[in-house]
Amino acid sequence: MSAGRDVFILSNTTDELGGVTVWTRQMARLFQSNGHRVHIIGIHEAEPQRALPEPPDCPVTALYPAHPPTPWAPRTLRDHCDLAARRREAARAAAKRQAVGRLTNLFRTARPGAVLIVTQVWAMEWVREADTSGMPVVGMSHESYAYSRACHRYRWIRNNYASVDRWLVLTQEDADTWIGDGMNNVGFVPNALPRLPEVPSPRTEQVVASIGRFSDQKGIDLLLETWAQVAPRRPGWRLRLYGAGEDEQDLRAQCTRLGLDGSVQWMGRTGDVPGALAGSSVFVQSSRGEGFPLALMEAMASGVPCAAFDCAPGVREIVRDGEDGLLAPAGDTEALADRLLRLTGNPRMRDGMGERARVNVQRFAEPEVLGRWEELFALLER
Missing domain, CATH: 3.40.50.2000 (Glycogen Phosphorylase B;)
Structure with a gap:
């Protein structure tokens, strides 16, 4: 093992209540216990009512204070004449360039051997535009092939994860299915058991x-x-x-x-x-x-x-x-x-x-x- 590796973990949010955030904080703790330096990055902060209260024991950066606006493109002649919408889109694009620049600057602080783990495919929209040269990128999905296949994330995965150094799912069965669907960089690593309570439930309550x-x-x-x-x-x-x-x-x-x-x-x-x-x-x-x-x-x-x-x-x-x-x-x-x-x-x-x-x-x-x-x-x- 190469000790003291820099590990960036990038998700949609830094702190939103849910399985991905729990996984991120658990793995940050484990990587740090093995001597690595971890930096958690989110595209945006979660809404206060949906955020986990306790911060993790490592640096955390959110690129936006709230969910960034969705890109806009004119479709009709009337849209082309909508100056307010065009100004909002220009402001959105400028904010995104700034966010990508922050991401690149964070990656430039990394020592040789650093790794970027992208836990959710939407975040790849910013990673694709950032400078990740010299740093392997690991993409992840925390849902099954069938669940991805049934929604828009299937297209996102095909467009964004085909070119990463390794694309990880959670089971061998799903890895085999993605390979059969033409993805040739697939592996799998299961989630880790968070804890084993010293005393099990007595199973006496109805x-x-x-x-x-x-x-x-x-x-x-x-x-x-x-x-x-x-x-x-x-x-x-x-x-x-x-x-x-x-x-x-x-x-x-x-x-x-x-x-x-x-x-x-x-x-x-x-x-x-x-x-x-x-x-x-x-x-x-x-x-x-x-x-x-x-x-x-x-x-x-x-x-x-x-x-x-x-x-x-x-x-x-x-x-x-x-x-x-x-x-x-x-x-x-x-x-x-x-x-x-x-x-x-x-x-x-x-x-x-x-x-x-x-x-x-x-x-x-x-x-x-x-x-x-x-x-x-x-x-x-x-």
Whole structure:
């Protein structure tokens, strides 16, 4: 290993609540523990209500104080005559040149052997225009091939990541799929298990927990539909929803329509995930799409058996169906309700799966994942 490497980690934002920010801060800590110098860069700062409160223990730079404006181009004769819009676009372009210049200046501070890790493809819009000469660029995606393929990020990935030195996904299955789709610079490194609590959950509370952002991707609406099938048959059990997000008002209204207000608890954001899991006996994940979900690993590390939609290779890589958790076909609320009924109705199954989950998830321990990154750094330096 080349000690004392400079590692730049570039994301859409520096501090937005979510899996990418959690991953960034975790890896910054791990890289620093191995003697590297880390600088976290975001295209912009998150809105205050969506930001993680505690700053990381390394330099952090945001290129903009808020989300930059979207580029504008005239399409009609009337657009060409819109002087106000043309002035706004000129100001946007000038601000972008300034941001790119800041990025280049940061990269020029790097010592030989530096590496740039771009965690989200949108940020490549600035990286492409910056001077990265002499510094390998590693692009990443924290979602599955199928989820990228279904939205605009597929085109962005094809346009922006084909030319980077290495483009990383989270599982071998997704890497193989991207290779089959014509990307020839693909590798994979899984997410690292954030922590292993000293004491696992006792699994004595009649609580099913969900932890995640209240957005379409996380499928909380599907979870409420699922819980409507579970709650009448498990009258003593509660569903605790930890999180916040843009869909909360609609989700609360859905909860009331389904008659679930008596069994669903809205817990808000939590800064104490181990504490939330220690008070739970089952964990549920209802996402429409995922990458390599940290919340699922954290639940397993706490000895809490999981029921989840099999929505991505990362999910079935983490959960061994029938051994340390139960998977349901993606989007199938009846099947997910069946898995929850099995776990909530069988303490022996819960305990057995929870204990196996705590053991099995340790294959993603931080030293193992950090070692894979060090191997990649060494390879890129050749």
